[in-house]
Amino acid sequence: xxxxxxxxxxxxxxxxxMVYTASDGRNVQALTSVSMNIQKGEFISLxxxxxxxxxxxxxxxxxxxxxxSGRVLIGGETPGQAxxxxxxxxxxxxxxxxxxxxxxxxxxxxxxxxxxxxxxRCKRAAKMLDLVGLSEFERHxxxxxxxxxxxxxxxxRALTLQPEILLMDEPFSALDEFTREKLHIDLLKIxxxxxxxxxxxxxxxxxxxxxxxxxxxxxxxPGRLSAVIDIDLPxxxxxxxxxxxxxxxxxxxxxxxxxxx
Amino acid sequence: MRGLKKGSLSQQxxxxxxxxxxxxxxxxxxxxxxxxVLHKMLNTDDYILPYPDKIVGIxxxxxxxxxxxxxxxxxxxxxxxxxxxxxxxxxxxxxxxFPTYGTGGLTIVSxxxxxxxxxxxxxxxxxxxxxxxxxxxxxxxxxxxxxxVTSMASMSVNAYRGLTELPPxxxxxxxxxxxxxxxxxxxxxxxxxxxxxxxALRVSVPGSVIGALVSEYFAEYIVGVGRQIRxxxxxxxxxxxxxxxxxxxxxxxMLYAMLMIAxxxxxxxxx
Numbered sequence: 452x453x454x455x456x457x458x459x460x461x462x463x464x465x466x467x468x469m470v471y472t473a474s475d476g477r478n479v480q481a482l483t484s485v486s487m488n489i490q491k492g493e494f495i496s497l498x499x500x501x502x503x504x505x506x507x508x509x510x511x512x513x514x515x516x517x518x519x520s521g522r523v524l525i526g527g528e529t530p531g532q533a534x535x536x537x538x539x540x541x542x543x544x545x546x547x548x549x550x551x552x553x554x555x556x557x558x559x560x561x562x563x564x565x566x567x568x569x570x571x572r573c574k575r576a577a578k579m580l581d582l583v584g585l586s587e588f589e590r591h592x593x594x595x596x597x598x599x600x601x602x603x604x605x606x607x608r609a610l611t612l613q614p615e616i617l618l619m620d621e622p623f624s625a626l627d628e629f630t631r632e633k634l635h636i637d638l639l640k641i642x643x644x645x646x647x648x649x650x651x652x653x654x655x656x657x658x659x660x661x662x663x664x665x666x667x668x669x670x671x672x673p674g675r676l677s678a679v680i681d682i683d684l685p686x687x688x689x690x691x692x693x694x695x696x697x698x699x700x701x702x703x704x705x706x707x708x709x710x711x712x
Numbered sequence: 713m714r715g716l717k718k719g720s721l722s723q724q725x726x727x728x729x730x731x732x733x734x735x736x737x738x739x740x741x742x743x744x745x746x747x748x749v750l751h752k753m754l755n756t757d758d759y760i761l762p763y764p765d766k767i768v769g770i771x772x773x774x775x776x777x778x779x780x781x782x783x784x785x786x787x788x789x790x791x792x793x794x795x796x797x798x799x800x801x802x803x804x805x806x807x808x809x810f811p812t813y814g815t816g817g818l819t820i821v822s823x824x825x826x827x828x829x830x831x832x833x834x835x836x837x838x839x840x841x842x843x844x845x846x847x848x849x850x851x852x853x854x855x856x857x858x859x860x861v862t863s864m865a866s867m868s869v870n871a872y873r874g875l876t877e878l879p880p881x882x883x884x885x886x887x888x889x890x891x892x893x894x895x896x897x898x899x900x901x902x903x904x905x906x907x908x909x910x911x912a913l914r915v916s917v918p919g920s921v922i923g924a925l926v927s928e929y930f931a932e933y934i935v936g937v938g939r940q941i942r943x944x945x946x947x948x949x950x951x952x953x954x955x956x957x958x959x960x961x962x963x964x965x966m967l968y969a970m971l972m973i974a975x976x977x978x979x980x981x982x983x
Binding site: 515535539540544545563564565592594 | 888
């Protein structure tokens, strides 16, 4: 049981549970009794098969849904307060770019919402686009970009307001293996440059091991946290790491920690 | 350039074929019509169905009078279309803002749409008999109102879909930025509804022309392409009636073509 009184924790989950009422009136236990601490600047994966509640947990942290039991604190505040202070950047399963806006205008969207001047918007959006290496595509429309490029724009947009926490919900699951591997390296570089706390939801074991400081393994029926595994592989991580015995051993360890799949 | 998708050649060929074949079919019909083959096929004569050259002759000889009637009909169609679409869109916004009453309200609007113009027109003409002492003006108001009612439903139903059927997670995105309802509406729902506005107009533009022509039948003041078709058939002036029928078709085609151009301009970034 982690120490939930730890005040250094950036994100604190204390006995979080979620019960849905299904359309036939029965209660479905999506998550039971999840407790954990996430430190500032940590890269955490929430790993599990479908139905384990990993996306539900991410959406609870993001204040997109409210848990039916337990407590969540983000730097000592409720998720609602943290959201209104725009502490989160979120990347979804699809890029969620607005197709009537150019790439640069999509990245400017959050800046428009908080009322930044046009000049300042352009400058900051261009900087973000540079961070994901897509500067030459700023006047393109989303449909003109490949899936991987669209998702990089999504990441740039999520970082525009310089949030403290980056929440990523299976962001690379729709991409091919080659693009995904490239984006893993890109994401780790961005993480090192910006020093965000990242919570990364995935169902891909090797992806979670490659990226994370810690892998939180969730198991289904009912959704619960079944293991937390430290990934003490050296950084910066490169593609060659995947061929090492240490990497393979960690992948096996994570795989063996699942219950009832 | 890397990552760019281009329209394939076969798509362009499909596009050309979709124009060429209908035009060829039209030309074939014209030839059959002018040579009298069409009359034999339909078992009719050239008094009831005059030859194309005669119809074209009548149109060019009476172009001034025809244009007066054309403008009268176009004015009714466009004013009614504008008013009906505007009201329809406002209803859609209201239905989006108050979802509890929204779907019910939309059902009532759709039910209005099911009332035939033929039934609607006399009722509206009766309502508007006191709006002006000039017959031409009160007829105009009545006709515009008929078209307004008939254009409302398609806009309200389609715009409601455009305002509520958002791409997955796009509303969550707004929420993570702590955007208020007004911001969400202006930055997401409104632009998302633009293609749906055109879907509605594809139905209501031809509908507004038909509404204008039919409402003229019942109007007090005798003007408009639809009314001229009726008046000329009544006095067995079939050639003149056919001239107005052709003109009515041209109005419909022209307005639809203008809509297509507007759509291509407004939606070019999205396709």
